[in-house]
Amino acid sequence: MLQLSLFDPNPASARPLSQGNADVIYSDASAILARPTGRLGDLDFVINPYQGCTFACTYCYAAFFVPEEEQRERWGQWVRVKTNAIAKLRNSRQHLHGKTVLMSSATDPYQPIEARLELTRSLLPILAQRGAHLAVLSRSPLVTRDIDLFRTFDRINITLSITTDSDDIRKRFEPQCASIDRRFEAITQLSNAGFRTSINVAPLLPLYDAQAFARRIIATGVSRVHIGTFHETTGPFASGTRQPALAIAREMGWSEERRELVAAELRGYLNQATHHRFAA
Numbered sequence: 001m002l003q004l005s006l007f008d009p010n011p012a013s014a015r016p017l018s019q020g021n022a023d024v025i026y027s028d029a030s031a032i033l034a035r036p037t038g039r040l041g042d043l044d045f046v047i048n049p050y051q052g053c054t055f056a057c058t059y060c061y062a063a064f065f066v067p068e069e070e071q072r073e074r075w076g077q078w079v080r081v082k083t084n085a086i087a088k089l090r091n092s093r094q095h096l097h098g099k100t101v102l103m104s105s106a107t108d109p110y111q112p113i114e115a116r117l118e119l120t121r122s123l124l125p126i127l128a129q130r131g132a133h134l135a136v137l138s139r140s141p142l143v144t145r146d147i148d149l150f151r152t153f154d155r156i157n158i159t160l161s162i163t164t165d166s167d168d169i170r171k172r173f174e175p176q177c178a179s180i181d182r183r184f185e186a187i188t189q190l191s192n193a194g195f196r197t198s199i200n201v202a203p204l205l206p207l208y209d210a211q212a213f214a215r216r217i218i219a220t221g222v223s224r225v226h227i228g229t230f231h232e233t234t235g236p237f238a239s240g241t242r243q244p245a246l247a248i249a250r251e252m253g254w255s256e257e258r259r260e261l262v263a264a265e266l267r268g269y270l271n272q273a274t275h276h277r278f279a280a
């Protein structure tokens, strides 16, 4: 159901200007359907209903895609709502039937402001009506809110990112994100509802018990797991892991060598339990 408040003639009352301590900005986007690049090349289109993300993960690579330095530095303290996203998608002449559309690559489509504005939710029926296949990527349990709309897609894959087995570690690197338990509950609910699901362990953060973590992942019913590690940044405009996360990692001894070792260990436990066809 479209949240009409986004188009209220009195924006001051209809559009929240803050989300927690973060600023909420409203502006039109030049386009809403983008062609993916790089590692997302096997997808057909990407939609980012928002720019910026108040989950504020310390490692977020999406911060590097923001052109203004001040916004890069204030990453996590602002989010821009693309106010014309629904109209742009509705009016788009792109052929979407059978094409895979990712929500999202450079923002979280289910970040906290989405609970109030329902912009992501408003885009889903348009995609389903036009026969698109949907790929969802989020860190938020809010994703389960849209199960009713997910059922209207012919093909869908829902991925939740769960990066560690420890909430102490999670609070250091991604303090604004939901707890690990809530994310495990959400992805299990989605698997049990019959959707094809995946877990993204990226970037892999320190683990207390890789074997128990692997067992917990398998118990969710997901069909794929992706494991990724930090990418050291090579320059101020290079996409990679942000400095705040690298500083925490150094402090914790989460070195490249250690990361590769634990990633291999986790991959081994996952593949051992699922006949070597599970984790990439």
Ligand code: SF4
Pocket: 053, 054, 055, 056, 057, 059, 060, 061, 062, 106, 107, 108, 139
């Ligand atoms: S949830 Fe995703 S987009 Fe948002 S800050 Fe974290 S890594 Fe970046």
